[in-house]
Amino acid sequence: MSLSHPRATRRDALTKLADFVPRAGRAYAAKRNYDHGPADRSNVSTLSPYLRHRLITEDEVVAAVLKAHSLSAAEKFIQEVCWRTYWKGWLEQRPQVWQDYLDARARERIRLLDDSALSARLEGAQRGDTGIACFDSWARELAQTGYLHNHARMWFASIWIFTLRLPWVLGADFFYRHLLDGDPASNTLSWRWVAGLHTKGKTYHARADNIATYTSGRFRPRTEELQQYAMPLEEELTQAPARWPAADNIAPDAKVLLFLTQEDLSPESWPLDGLDVAGVALFRPADAGSNQAPFVQAFKTAAIKDAGERAVSHWNVPAREIETAEDLAAFARERAADCAVTTIVPVGLLKPQVNTLAQSSAALGVPVKQIVRRWDSLFWPHARTGFFKLKERIPAVLDTLGLRPQGTLL
Numbered sequence: 228m229s230l231s232h233p234r235a236t237r238r239d240a241l242t243k244l245a246d247f248v249p250r251a252g253r254a255y256a257a258k259r260n261y262d263h264g265p266a267d268r269s270n271v272s273t274l275s276p277y278l279r280h281r282l283i284t285e286d287e288v289v290a291a292v293l294k295a296h297s298l299s300a301a302e303k304f305i306q307e308v309c310w311r312t313y314w315k316g317w318l319e320q321r322p323q324v325w326q327d328y329l330d331a332r333a334r335e336r337i338r339l340l341d342d343s344a345l346s347a348r349l350e351g352a353q354r355g356d357t358g359i360a361c362f363d364s365w366a367r368e369l370a371q372t373g374y375l376h377n378h379a380r381m382w383f384a385s386i387w388i389f390t391l392r393l394p395w396v397l398g399a400d401f402f403y404r405h406l407l408d409g410d411p412a413s414n415t416l417s418w419r420w421v422a423g424l425h426t427k428g429k430t431y432h433a434r435a436d437n438i439a440t441y442t443s444g445r446f447r448p449r450t451e452e453l454q455q456y457a458m459p460l461e462e463e464l465t466q467a468p469a470r471w472p473a474a475d476n477i478a479p480d481a482k483v484l485l486f487l488t489q490e491d492l493s494p495e496s497w498p499l500d501g502l503d504v505a506g507v508a509l510f511r512p513a514d515a516g517s518n519q520a521p522f523v524q525a526f527k528t529a530a531i532k533d534a535g536e537r538a539v540s541h542w543n544v545p546a547r548e549i550e551t552a553e554d555l556a557a558f559a560r561e562r563a564a565d566c567a568v569t570t571i572v573p574v575g576l577l578k579p580q581v582n583t584l585a586q587s588s589a590a591l592g593v594p595v596k597q598i599v600r601r602w603d604s605l606f607w608p609h610a611r612t613g614f615f616k617l618k619e620r621i622p623a624v625l626d627t628l629g630l631r632p633q634g635t636l637l
C-alpha cells in the first residue's frame with residue numbers, strides 16, 4: 228500500500244484536475260462506484276483534499292469539466308461536487324447539529340473511561356482488528372493514506388454502526404482525525420446519513436454481495452458476518468433552519484489585509500471587487516480538540532504556506548503568520564490597512580477561534596470582515612431540506628455563474 232500523501236499545493240491540484248478531466252464524463256458515471264483499492268483510483272478524481280481546503284474551487288473544477296463534456300455527460304460528477312456544497316450549506320444553516328455532535332463525542336469519550344469493553348472494541352476497530360477483512364483493510368488504509376473511496380466510507384460507516392454497534396460519533400471522529408479531506412459538514416452529515424439521522428428512517432445498509440461486486444471480488448464478506456438489518460438511529464432534533472451570516476459591508480476604497488485560513492486557500496479568486504490588498508495574514512491555530520493525524524496537520528500547514536506564497540506574488544505584498552488579535556492589529560497598522568477580509572469561515576472547530584480573534588481585533592480597531600463566494604451564496608439557499616432541491620437548481624446556477632459554455636447539450 229502506497230504511503231505517500233498528496234502534496235498540498237494548488238499546482239498539484241491543477242495537475243490532478245487536468246489529468247482527471249477526460250474521465251469526468253460518462254466514464255465517471257459508469258465506474259465511480261468501484262473501489263479498486265489504493266493502487267488504482269483512476270475512476271474517481273481524488274480531488275477532495277484540495278476541494279476541502281479550496282486549493283481549487285468547486286466552480287473551477289466544474290468549469291474545466293464542462294469545457295470537455297456536455298452537462299448531461301458530466302452530470303453525475305457535477306452532482307457529486309454539489310453534494311459537498313449541499314452538506315456545507317445545510318450545516319451552515321443548522322450549526323446546532325455540529326454542536327450536538329461535539330457534545331455527544333465528549334460524552335462518549337467520558338463513557339470510554341469507565342467502559343473498558345467498549346474501549347477495547349473501539350481500539351480494535353480503529354486498529355483494523357475486528358476479523359471482518361474488508362473493514363480491517365479500510366481502517367488500515369485510512370490511517371495510512373488519509374483517503375478512502377466513497378463506497379468504502381459508506382460500507383465502513385454502516386458496519387461500524389450496525390454490525391459492530393459502535394457509537395457513530397466516534398466513527399465520525401476516527402474519520403475526521405485521519406482524512407486529508409476531513410470536513411465538519413461532509414463527514415459529520417454523511418455519518419448521520421448512514422445512521423438514518425439525516426433522512427429520517429433511511430439508513431445505508433452495507434451488504435456482502437454489494438461489497439463483493441464493487442470491490443471486484445477483492446473482498447467477499449460472508450453474508451452472516453454483517454448485520455442483516457440497519458435499523459435507523461433516533462434522536463430529538465427540532466431546530467428549524469437558520470440563516471448563515473451575511474457578507475459584511477466593506478468600503479469600496481478600503482485597504483485590506485487578506486485573512487487566510489485552511490477553509491479557503493484560493494485568495495486569487497475571492498470576490499474582492501477591486502479592494503486594495505496591503506498584506507496577507509496567515510492564521511493556522513492548533514485544531515482545538517480534533518487530534519488530527521500528523522500527516523493531516525502537515526497537509527494543512529503546507530496548504531496555507533502555498534496559498535500565502537501565491538498571494539504574496541499575486542499582490543506583491545508581505546505575508547505574516549498571526550496567532551493573536553494583537554498580531555493582526557499590529558500588522559494592519561504597519562500596512563495602513565483598515566480591516567482584514569476573509570471568506571465565510573464555515574461551521575467547524577476553526578469558526579469559534581476566528582470569532583474570538585475577530586472580536587478582540589475589532590476592539591483594537593481592525594474588524595475582520597466576511598465576504599461570500601457566489602458559488603456558496605447561489606447554492607446554499609437550496610440546501611435547507613433534501614439534496615434533490617439543490618440538485619434541480621444545478622443547471623440554472625451554473626448558467627448564472629457563466630460556467631456552462633453556450634450551446635452545450637443538456
Ligand SMILES: Cc1cc2nc3c(=O)[nH]c(=O)nc-3n(C[C@H](O)[C@H](O)[C@H](O)COP(=O)(O)OP(=O)(O)OC[C@H]3O[C@@H](n4cnc5c(N)ncnc54)[C@H](O)[C@@H]3O)c2cc1C
Binds near residue numbers: 380
Ligand atoms: C461516512 C462518510 C464520510 C465522508 N467524509 C467526507 C469528508 O470528511 N470530506 C469530504 O470531502 N468528503 C467526505 N465524504 C464524501 C466522499 O466520500 C468524498 O468526498 C469522496 O470519496 C472523495 O473522493 P474523490 O475526490 O475521489 O471524489 P469524486 O468522486 O472524484 O468526487 C469529486 C468531488 O466531489 C465531492 N464529493 C464527492 N462525493 C461526495 C459526497 N458523497 N459528499 C460530499 N462531497 C462529495 C468531493 O469534494 C470530491 O472531491 C464522506 C462520505 C461518507 C460516506
